[in-house]
Amino acid sequence: MSLAELKELERLWAMPVYARLPVELVRGEGVWLFDDEGKRYLDFFSAFSVHNCGHCHPRIVKAIREQAGRLLGVSAVYYTEPALRLCERLARSSLGGKVFLGNSGAEANELAIKLTRRHAHARGVDEPEIVVLEGAFHGRTLGALAATPKLAREDLFGPLPRGFKPVPPDDADALRAAVGGRTAAVMIEPIQGEAGIVPIRDEVLVAAREACDEQGAVLVFDEVQTGMGRTGSLWAYEQTPVRPDLMCVSKALGGGVPIGACITNPELGDVLGPGEHGSTFSGQSLGAAAALAALDIIDDPELLRSVRVLGSRLCDGLRAMDGIVEVRGRGLMVAAVLAEGIDAEEVSARARAEGLLINVPAPSTVRMLPPLIVDESHVDQALEMLGRAVSP
Numbered sequence: 001m002s003l004a005e006l007k008e009l010e011r012l013w014a015m016p017v018y019a020r021l022p023v024e025l026v027r028g029e030g031v032w033l034f035d036d037e038g039k040r041y042l043d044f045f046s047a048f049s050v051h052n053c054g055h056c057h058p059r060i061v062k063a064i065r066e067q068a069g070r071l072l073g074v075s076a077v078y079y080t081e082p083a084l085r086l087c088e089r090l091a092r093s094s095l096g097g098k099v100f101l102g103n104s105g106a107e108a109n110e111l112a113i114k115l116t117r118r119h120a121h122a123r124g125v126d127e128p129e130i131v132v133l134e135g136a137f138h139g140r141t142l143g144a145l146a147a148t149p150k151l152a153r154e155d156l157f158g159p160l161p162r163g164f165k166p167v168p169p170d171d172a173d174a175l176r177a178a179v180g181g182r183t184a185a186v187m188i189e190p191i192q193g194e195a196g197i198v199p200i201r202d203e204v205l206v207a208a209r210e211a212c213d214e215q216g217a218v219l220v221f222d223e224v225q226t227g228m229g230r231t232g233s234l235w236a237y238e239q240t241p242v243r244p245d246l247m248c249v250s251k252a253l254g255g256g257v258p259i260g261a262c263i264t265n266p267e268l269g270d271v272l273g274p275g276e277h278g279s280t281f282s283g284q285s286l287g288a289a290a291a292l293a294a295l296d297i298i299d300d301p302e303l304l305r306s307v308r309v310l311g312s313r314l315c316d317g318l319r320a321m322d323g324i325v326e327v328r329g330r331g332l333m334v335a336a337v338l339a340e341g342i343d344a345e346e347v348s349a350r351a352r353a354e355g356l357l358i359n360v361p362a363p364s365t366v367r368m369l370p371p372l373i374v375d376e377s378h379v380d381q382a383l384e385m386l387g388r389a390v391s392p
């Protein structure tokens, strides 16, 4: 189908919640995407950090093919090996407690909200509160939306769930002051992705850790975007001075297949009991097999070292570029703020014409989230194309 025909189908039948870009993508291979006319693009967007292994990685394709030919999935009321092996692998690689497998990032965060409220009620807190950071993005379902101050529009979607308390993302004292006896959890993205890649300062993370410890509240990290090697360690918290009690992951977890997970420390593993949570597709074998293959690829010291080295190369190149006034990020999660008068959407469109896909998370800001399998030459090519897009 032509792009014009697809636009007509969209106009007639698709809810208009996306401002789609005028390109039809038909195939992916490694760091490259191809459109319907055969033009190739260097993918420095990776669908918001889903394709950390690149597109159609042979090991992921093989795992999916084999699993699809054997068993797509059954209800989690039965035992299946991929799901339970994935639970073990996620817990052992991070917080060491127990795991619930879901389908998306928002659902993992919903579970974090439920679990930490359940934990607070068990401590005798009747009206538990969750402290969140302004600028955060935790998802679009009602609970996750209520935890996302920027999008929690009571006038559009109310009544929203109560019990969320936003504080500024860069104020350790305000955060400490917001945590009290009613606090069930403090929920933080260690690097805010949708805000335009805003790393939360160590001082704020330490304040959250200490305040949670004092009050018996749970420190939750939303690693939906930062996890799976994106920042140069398997999980972003490993490069901070704190360890969360509970962590939510999704996006790159399934190597491109939808899956999410909520992972606890040992103390919180049994907070939820039989019948208190569930999901039809929980632990479906297809996603679990793909996730095990994705972890095999990403949980590799050589690859993670390369993410840190190439992340520095990308940042250095951006800092040396005319028209860029600030560079933020860690590993291959990088944003560049453009000089006044340069329109980020226009830069993104010119980059696309050059053959480079990037994303615009905030005005004047472009975001780069390349597959973690990129090499030096891809980074250098991206810098060249971006340079021409910024200063045409």
Ligand SMILES: *Cc1c(COP(=O)(O)O)cnc(C)c1O
Pocket (backbone or CB within 6 Å): 048, 103, 104, 105, 106, 107, 109, 137, 138, 139, 140, 189, 193, 194, 222, 223, 224, 225, 226, 250, 251
């Ligand atoms: C994308 C994202 C979510 C939501 O994930 P979905 O799979 O779209 O529900 C939540 N938190 C963060 C940090 C994200 O980047």
